Amino acid sequence: GEDVEQSLFLSVREGDSSVINCTYTDSSSTYLYWYKQEPGAGLQLLTYIFSNMDMKQDQRLTVLLNKKDKHLSLRIADTQTGDSAIYFCAESIDSNYQLIWGAGTKLIIKP
Amino acid sequence: ETGVTQTPRHLVMGMTNKKSLKCEQHLGHNAMYWYKQSAKKPLELMFVYSLEERVENNSVPSRFSPECPNSSHLFLHLHTLQPEDSALYLCASSQDVGAEQYFGPGTRLTVT
Numbered sequence: 001g002e003d004v005e006q007s008l009f010l011s012v013r014e015g016d017s018s019v020i021n022c023t024y025t026d027s028s029s030t031y032l033y034w035y036k037q038e039p040g041a042g043l044q045l046l047t048y049i050f051s052n053m054d055m056k057q058d059q060r061l062t063v064l065l066n067k068k069d070k071h072l073s074l075r076i077a078d079t080q081t082g083d084s085a086i087y088f089c090a091e092s093i094d095s096n097y098q099l100i101w102g103a104g105t106k107l108i109i110k111p
Numbered sequence: 112e113t114g115v116t117q118t119p120r121h122l123v124m125g126m127t128n129k130k131s132l133k134c135e136q137h138l139g140h141n142a143m144y145w146y147k148q149s150a151k152k153p154l155e156l157m158f159v160y161s162l163e164e165r166v167e168n169n170s171v172p173s174r175f176s177p178e179c180p181n182s183s184h185l186f187l188h189l190h191t192l193q194p195e196d197s198a199l200y201l202c203a204s205s206q207d208v209g210a211e212q213y214f215g216p217g218t219r220l221t222v223t
Contacts, residue, residue, distance in 0.1 A: 044214070098156055
């Protein structure tokens with residue numbers, strides 16, 4: 001069945017790059033999303049990539065998609081304390097309007 | 112501020128209580144969603160409404176009852192809940208079903 005997997009935690013030092021990884025199983029995904037959830041707040045769409053793209057860059061964020069391996073990553077350059085949050089990977093599938101969600105990766109920033 | 116508001120932000124209720132969660136979107140969207148978020152688990156889609164018609168009900172227990180009186184408002188009526196229903200309940204809206212979703216801040220529900 002459809003499944004999206006992420007590590008539950010990632011710890012990085014302030015100023016370093018963070019790379020959050022996600023794997024998915026359904027090869028018919030159309031869009032893949034990264035959402036950010038800060039404490040006490042709802043989910044905020046950070047960025048997304050269409051499935052026929054390999055890479056998308058937006059300021060400090062770089063999304064890489066390896067469709068062959070069904071692997072998606074989010075790189076945050078120069079990680080700041082304000083980046084502390086839970087990051088969710090989600091995919092939409094062509095035949096279904098539902099989003100398939102990962103469990104979220106909590107990004108912990110060390111000083 | 113995403114344009115989707117939810118009230119209350121926190122709710123504690125006993126198992127015999129009846130309460131309602133409210134969601135309002137100010138984005139002119141046609142679709143609205145209820146999700147349940149439990150710790151360390153993927154988001155669970157509960158209900159989807161498109162133009163006030165329910166289009167999806169993912170095997171949600173009948174103690175959760177949605178209501179969509181118009182395209183801007185969505186309610187989730189709760190009665191005789193169980194402690195395992197304690198979670199963050201998120202509302203989202205999108206221009207149409209399948210389009211990019213915008214989320215509210217959620218209601219943190221605790222059932223005692």
